[in-house]
Amino acid sequence: MNITSLxxxxxxTAVSFFVISKLPIGVEIDTLPKTLISAAVLGILNSLVKxxxxxxxxxxxxLTLNLFHGLFxxxxxxxxxxxAAYLVEGFRLRYGIxxxxxxxxxxxxxxxxxxxxxxx
Numbered sequence: 648m649n650i651t652s653l654x655x656x657x658x659x660t661a662v663s664f665f666v667i668s669k670l671p672i673g674v675e676i677d678t679l680p681k682t683l684i685s686a687a688v689l690g691i692l693n694s695l696v697k698x699x700x701x702x703x704x705x706x707x708x709x710l711t712l713n714l715f716h717g718l719f720x721x722x723x724x725x726x727x728x729x730x731a732a733y734l735v736e737g738f739r740l741r742y743g744i745x746x747x748x749x750x751x752x753x754x755x756x757x758x759x760x761x762x763x764x765x766x767x
Contacts (some may be wrong), residue, residue, distance in 0.1 A: 651712075657686055659761050659765075660758060661685075661686035664682045664754065666757050667753040667754055670743050670753060672743035672749045673741035673749070673752060674753070675741055676737060676738050677737035678684075679738075685731055685735045686745060687694035688731045688734055692734075697723055701723065721751070724751045727751075729744070748763075
C-alpha cells in the first residue's frame with residue numbers, strides 16, 4: 648500500500664466516523680481533530696491487533712468448518728472499534744458494547760458507500 652492510498656483510506660475512515668457520530672447510535676466524537684485521531688487509531692489497531700485476533704480465531708474457524716468466519720471477522724472489528732474508543736479521549740460509546748456493534752456496522756456501511764461513490 649503506498650502513501651497516497653493510505654491517506655485516502657484514512658480520510659475515508661475519518662469522514663465515515665464523522666457521519667456515524669452524527670447518527671443517534673451512541674457513537675460520540677467531540678471534535679474534527681478527534682475524528683482524524685480516531686480514524687488513525689482504528690487504522691493502527693486494524694493493522695496490529697486484527698492479525699493477532701485472526702490467529703486466535705483460526706481454531707474456532709477450523710472447528711466450525713468456516714461456517715462462522717464472517718461472524719468472527721465482525722467480532723474482531725467490534726473489538727478494534729471498542730479499543731479505539733477506549734484509547735482516544737473524546738471518542739465515546741454511550742451505550743457500551745451495543746454502540747460498538749452498531750458503530751462498527753455503520754462504519755463498514757458508510758465506508759463502503761464512500762468507496763463505491765469515489766473513483767478510488
